[in-house]
Amino acid sequence: MITLQEFHQDFLQSVLSDADSRGLMKPQAFFENICEELVRTGDLTNNYTAAEYIKTGIEVHGYDFDEERKILSVLVHQFFQEDDITTLTKTQINTKINRLKSFLRKCTQGLYRDMEETSDAYSMAYNIYRYKINNEINKFRLVILTDGKATRNLIEIPTEVLEEVHTEFRVIDIEYIYKIYLSEQNNNQLEVEIDLPCLEIKTTSDEYQSYLTVVSGNQLVDIYEQYGQKLFEQNVRTFLQFKGGVNKGIRNTIEYKPEMFFAYNNGITATASDVELDGAGHITKITNFQIVNGGQTTSAIYAAKKNSKLDVFNVSVQMKLSVVKDKDKQNDFVSKISEYANTQNKVNKSDFFSNSPFHKEMKNYSKRNWVSTVGGSQRRTHWFYERVRGEYLNEQAYLSKAEKTKFQLEHPKQQLLDKTFLSKSENAWLQKPEIVSRGAQYSFSAFADYITNWLEKDNLAITESYFKDAVARVILFRSVEKLVSQANWYDNGFRAQTVAYTVSYLSSLIEKTGQFLNFNLIWEEQKLPTNLIDPINIISKAIYDEITDPPEGSANVAQWCKKTSCWETIKQLELGVVIDSKLLMDKDEKKYINKEDKKDKKLDSGIELQIIVVNIDREVWHNLFLYYKKYESTSSISFTQLDILEKMAKGYLTPPSEKQSKILYQLFQKASDEGAIA
Structure with missing residues (x-):
């Protein structure tokens, strides 16, 4: 297991390597590295922008605006770049926060007018001013980024009201980033405390256990308020706003017929690695909760309450929750659920790019x-x-x-x-x-x-x-x-x-x-x-x-x-x-290189397929033959393909040729996609 100190050293080396190879200042490289981590985990959005502005009593290094949740984050860093982990003190935290507060106050007063229009900072100040005067901000978030370590009692900073906006404070230190790394190695320990009545679906599968349950609109809003995009890390979609017909329908149902939401909406498909139930058969905790289908529904209900001020008290959403028992198969299991469940709107094949060859x-x-x-x-x-x-x-x-x-x-x-x-x-x-x-x-x-x-x-x-x-x-x-x-x-x-x-x-x-x-x-x-x-x-x-x-x-x-x-x-x-x-x-030289490359790849691919096919257990081939034989009339398998599969199942092909291997592998993949094999 990688220790915090080892992780810190690796993270520091990443920053220094980036700075050297890309011509960045070291603090710039630090800011980019840590922000990219936070975008992946949903702590920041794709909108985050680096923009340094330092004056007397003011210090800021960038900002981010979550358009959906209407959260404006202003970011400042304390990059120690020391070999040993340095402690971020209470005095340093207070100083950074006060400088961010001063910056925000001045932005709302039109600070951009005194800035150079061609600077990153001008864009930042102008956008913050525009968001504020248009009443687009529900929350300020003041964030300190550091490669040091803050003691736990210093990270919990009470919320305030700044410029009539609810304001919260966060310290993202090296230990926080380290925990992200650890959680990714252990399938993201995201735990949701909740109270949901449920019906356990009996199954003979040793891979998963499913439950049917109902989530209220308010419960869904509270969960999304707390976890945001972290709920959708394995979802193939992003929220499409109220542009598509599906989302307009969701909004209209919430506004005019909330009691009919359960009947009209397909609900949510979610996965978890574990659930806890009480004596009454209610789900009380969901571990590694991921919404793999229903991101639009969740986001639309949240937007309806927060942005349109609609009442979602009477909204009920059905949820199918699958608990994946085998942690090693979780990613593949979730991917297949995502692919098969996402049929409401068109989903590009590239949305499943994580599984691309x-x-x-x-x-x-x-x-x-x-x-x-x-x-x-x-x-x-x-x-x-x-x-x-x-x-x-x-x-x-x-x-x-x-x-x-x-x-x-x-x-x-x-x-x-x-x-x-x-x-x-x-x-x-x-x-x-x-x-x-x-x-x-x-x-x-x-x-x-x-x-x-x-x-x-x-x-x-x-x-x-x-x-x-x-x-x-x-x-x-x-x-x-x-x-x-x-x-x-x-x-x-x-x-x-x-x-x-x-x-x-x-x-x-x-x-x-x-x-x-x-x-x-x-x-x-x-x-x-x-x-x-x-x-x-x-x-x-x-x-x-x-x-x-x-x-x-x-x-x-x-x-x-x-x-x-x-x-x-x-x-x-x-x-x-x-x-x-x-x-x-020239074009001919390029064409020749491509042609030779593909010729080499065909040879490599053929050999690799033979190795893969030969290493698959004969019992698997036997089961595949029975599967295709049973559904021969509907599976679009040719007589030749079935014959090759039967010979492989009986051990007559030792080894199969490259052409036979290709056919066998295609049949194996097809059956796998259809859920015929684990």
Whole structure:
């Protein structure tokens, strides 16, 4: 088990590595790292924005607005960056809170009028002022972020009323982030205390136990008020607001026929790892409570009460609650429930991206491909693809000191390939800078769409060359970040937008030549070619000047950069930049590489499928044959397929050919998807 001290060291190294490889100030890297953790857990939304503003008596480093719950969070950090965990004192906490209070008061009085319009801080102050005068804020949340540790009695700070708004205070310290890590390794111990009458559904399955119950509207509002997006970590949806017909119907039912809600609404499907019942057969506690279908219903009821001020006392919601007994199968079980239950509105296949073969293939290539020795080093290394947050650290949990040292040398921290960051670099090269500018999670969702569609058209798309090129694009993105940060014209604002638009412009510029950037040059050297640096400096300066002078009527720079029209404007810039032909490859060369790559992958895939099929127990094949034989008339299985399956079940194929293995594996997957096998 990783200790708090070890986790702190790993987290600190992540921050320092980010700062070095991306040209960030260390406090900036700390702020981004900790905020991304909080977005994943639902403590912050995708709207969070870094924006530093420090004056006498004022200190703030960013803000976040939860549009649904109407919670405005202002964020300040205390980054100690010490090897040992430092204590955050009561005096430091009080000082930070008072500075945040002062900032909020001044924002509501129109502080933005005295600020430079091209700064991140101006956008922050202006938006806070706008939210307040439009009465869009139900709660202020003042948050201190720190890599230190606050004693428990200092974290509980009484709530107040500030500028006529209910205000609460939070300290997010290293121990809080550590507990997130631990909970993820133990399937998120989220416990809900509740009193629900229930009917236990008898089942012969040893995988789960189900209950039918009814949740009142007020109970659902209280649960969502406390836990927010944490309830939906495994839900394939996000709340769609009152735009779709389903949600309009929910709102109308609540307002005009609340007593009919139970009859009209499909209710909620939820999972848990455990429940506690009292003597009367009521559920009193739900552990690891997750709403996997019914996110719209939950959010709509909450919005109806909080935003529309509707009475939800008479609203009753049916809930099917499945308790997954086998913790190792929980994620797969939940995924299938999500997929089968989510049929009310269209759900994109990319919403199930966590189960995409993309991740497995990227992981395999990251393990197989060594990075060339560079900079005089004799040690070869790997890029570590982290499919699940915390995987890099978790793989070291039970290693000896010598083994851990070896692991870290072979997988240096700066070569951690984070899937969220990967989505930013890929989207930028795909010429979607406005998507990148909307935030990391939004960018990841768009990337999932792209990959899912690509794999549907070409199941051999993720090749070894793609992996190497993707790593090269990460290196390119980081290098541009560093160049912008170090530029003498850079004024510490809108760096993220400048970088995304610079990479997209470079991609567009090369595309117009009819050629392709030779990413292998970056992969081999693990750095940007020197003859690409000057063009990037010219492009980034021009883009910074352009985006920080938005057209009349645009709210601010940040909002302008999120619009497709911004990219259309940037794309038309004529900068006179010429890319060295030595960095490019022509269409025929690119086509040849892709063709050879797919040929190699077909061979690898065929061998891998044979191994998988041979390692499946013969009893499983026997049961599969009986299943398909029973439903032969309705299962769309051909005589040839059934014959191959029967021979495999009887042990006549030793081993099956690549073609037979492919057929057998497809039948196995189909039966698995239909729930015929565990």
